[in-house]
Amino acid sequence: xxxxxxxxxxxxxxxxxxxxxxxxxxxxxxxxxxxxxxxxxxxxxxxxxxxxxxxxxxxxxxxxxxxxxxxxxxxxxxxxxxxxxxxxxxxxxxxxxxxxxxxxxxxxxxxxxxxxxxxxxxxxxxxxxxxxxxxxxxxxxxxxxxxxxxxxxxxxxxxxxxxxxxxxxxxxxxxxxxxxxxxxxxxxxxxxxxxxxxxxxxxxxxxxxxxxxxxxxxxxxxxxxxxxxxxxxxxxxxxxxxxxxxxxxxxxxxxxxxxxxxxxxxxxxxxxxxxxxxxxxxxxxxxxxxxxxxxxxxxxxxxxxxxxxxxxxxxxxxxxxxxxxxxxxxxxxxxxxxxxxxxxxxxxxxxxxxxxxxxxxxxxxxxxxxxxxxxxxxxxxxxxxxxxxxxxxxxxxxxxxxxxxxxxxxxxxxxxxxxxxxxxxxxxxxxxxxxxx
Numbered sequence: 365x366x367x368x369x370x371x372x373x374x375x376x377x378x379x380x381x382x383x384x385x386x387x388x389x390x391x392x393x394x395x396x397x398x399x400x401x402x403x404x405x406x407x408x409x410x411x412x413x414x415x416x417x418x419x420x421x422x423x424x425x426x427x428x429x430x431x432x433x434x435x436x437x438x439x440x441x442x443x444x445x446x447x448x449x450x451x452x453x454x455x456x457x458x459x460x461x462x463x464x465x466x467x468x469x470x471x472x473x474x475x476x477x478x479x480x481x482x483x484x485x486x487x488x489x490x491x492x493x494x495x496x497x498x499x500x501x502x503x504x505x506x507x508x509x510x511x512x513x514x515x516x517x518x519x520x521x522x523x524x525x526x527x528x529x530x531x532x533x534x535x536x537x538x539x540x541x542x543x544x545x546x547x548x549x550x551x552x553x554x555x556x557x558x559x560x561x562x563x564x565x566x567x568x569x570x571x572x573x574x575x576x577x578x579x580x581x582x583x584x585x586x587x588x589x590x591x592x593x594x595x596x597x598x599x600x601x602x603x604x605x606x607x608x609x610x611x612x613x614x615x616x617x618x619x620x621x622x623x624x625x626x627x628x629x630x631x632x633x634x635x636x637x638x639x640x641x642x643x644x645x646x647x648x649x650x651x652x653x654x655x656x657x658x659x660x661x662x663x664x665x666x667x668x669x670x671x672x673x674x675x676x677x678x679x680x681x682x683x684x685x686x687x688x689x690x691x692x693x694x695x696x697x698x699x700x701x702x703x704x705x706x707x708x709x710x711x712x713x714x715x716x717x718x719x720x721x722x723x724x725x726x727x728x729x730x731x732x733x734x735x736x737x738x739x740x741x742x743x744x745x746x747x748x749x750x751x752x753x754x755x756x757x758x759x760x761x762x763x764x765x766x767x768x769x770x771x772x773x774x775x776x777x778x779x780x781x782x783x784x785x786x787x788x789x790x791x792x793x794x795x796x797x798x799x800x801x
Contacts, residue, residue, distance in 0.1 A: 367410050370417075374409035377416075378456035385412055390460040398454040409456065416457025419449070423462055427469060437477040437522075443470050485524040488532050491517060495539035504547050511540055554601070561600030565610045568595055572617035581625055588618055638685075645684045648692050651677060655699035664707055671703040701784040709788070712736055727799060730792045737785045737792075744785070748778040 378387050378398070385399040385408050401408045423446055430439045447466045450459045491514050501507040518536060523529065568591050578584040595614060602610070651674050658667040674696075684692060713732060717723065724732055755771045758764050 370410045370413040371406055373416075374413040374456040377458060378409065378412065380405045380409070385409065385456070387456055387459070391463065393451055393459075398456065412454065412456040415453075416455035416459075419453050419455055420457065420462060422446070423466065427465070430469060430473070436473050437480060440470065440473045440477065443473060480522055481524045484522045485528065485532070487521050488518065488524060488536065491521070492532060492536045492539060495536060495543075499539045499542040500546075501543065502550075504550065507543065508547065511543055515540060557600065558602050561598060561602060562606070562610070564598050564600075565595070565602075565614070568598075569610065569614050569617065572614055576617040576620040577624075578621065581628070584621060585625070588621060592618070640682065641685045644682045645688065645692065647681045648678065648684060648696065651681070652692060652696045652699065655696055655703075658699070658703050659706060664703075664710055667703045668707045671700045675700060697780065698784060701780060702787070705781065705784050705788060709733055709736060709740075727796065730796050730799075734789050734792050734796075737789050741782055741785050744778050744782050748775060748782070751775050751778065 377390075378385060380386070380401060383401045384397050385401060387396045387398050389395045398412055399408065402411075426439065426442055426446065430436055430443075433439065443466050447463060447470070450463045450466070453459075495511065495514050498507050498510060524532065572588065572591055575584050575587055655671060655674050658670055662670060678696060683689065713724075713729070713736065716732070716736075751771055751774050755768065755775065758768055758771070
């Protein structure tokens with residue numbers, strides 16, 4: 365607005381007297397001094413006209429916010445505060461129009477508040493009815509959650525008219541307290557029952573602990589089993605963590621006793637088993653000793669025959685301790701392999717001499733046997749390589765397990781035979797060395 369327009373508006377609603385700026389009377393408000401003339405009368409009038417427009421813009425801004433808000437009731441105090449400012453705001457302008465505008469806004473807000481309070485009353489009566497319908501429920505968990513939801517909704521619901529506020533607040537509070545008092549009483553009774561149950565469990569635990577180190581094995585076993593039956597009959601309801609702790613303590617005492625009993629029985633069995641293992645070990649050591657002496661004490665044919673008999677006898681002897689089983693078997697099978705490998709070698713040498721009609725000297729015979737064994741080892745290693753290649757190519761599936769075990773067994777046999785042939789070579793080389801001295 366131009367200064368001339370502002371000046372005209374200021375003179376319409378105000379005047380200058382004795383260098384003071386005055387607002388003209390309106391409604392029930394008398395003439396009122398709003399300021400002093402600072403520079404010129406016209407400038408002062410324009411200044412206070414501008415202040416009025418600033419105040420008017422604040423009012424319009426408030427009205428716009430009210431119009432776009434869902435909670436119009438929250439603006440009532442702001443409207444009343446601005447109405448108060450109409451009588452004391454230092455400015456020149458149509459305050460009467462603003463007063464009526466704010467009064468209209470106040471009436472509309474009050475009407476909205478009234479309607480909202482009626483709506484709130486309807487909502488709260490509904491919440492009361494829900495709470496009263498639930499107050500005798502015994503579904504403690506679900507109903508507690510529902511009651512808490514009702515209370516939260518009640519708090520979020522706006523106020524109602526003051527003349528019914530106390531009555532509905534009391535009705536709602538009574539319904540909630542009735543349920544939660546019943547719930548409290550129920551859980552107090554339940555706690556007392558749980559305490560009695562807890563004490564019964566504790567008694568069984570103490571009696572079990574008193575028996576856990578007993579060496580009256582048969583009588584104590586019967587007593588502990590009876591305590592276990594009594595435990596099952598207690599029933600009751602305790603928190604899971606408490607039940608688990610009690611059960612752990614109870615079982616610990618029982619486990620302690622029965623572990624001791626198990627050790628006793630195991631020791632008795634071990635003593636018997638150790639004697640059994642020791643007897644079998646003595647038998648197998650005798651068989652090993654015989655097998656290792658076969659080539660020194662018998663002809664080759666007799667040694668082969670006796671090696672087969674020893675193997676048959678070995679199968680009839682029971683097991684030995686696991687920690688010596690592999691070692692004793694290795695000694696036995698190596699001794700037998702030595703006999704069979706020597707038999708195969710001598711058979712090969714005889715056939716070779718027969719086919720060539722030649723007779724070897726002692727030294728030539730030793731060289732021939734060494735060379736033959738080296739050829740045999742070469743052939744064995746070729747077979748071993750094929751077996752190992754096949755094993756590497758075998759897919760890792762359950763259906764191939766039996767075939768895998770068979771290949772692994774053959775590989776072990778070939779490795780053992782190669783070592784036996786190498787040992788024979790060393791023996792013949794030692795004989796050569798001795799004969800040349």
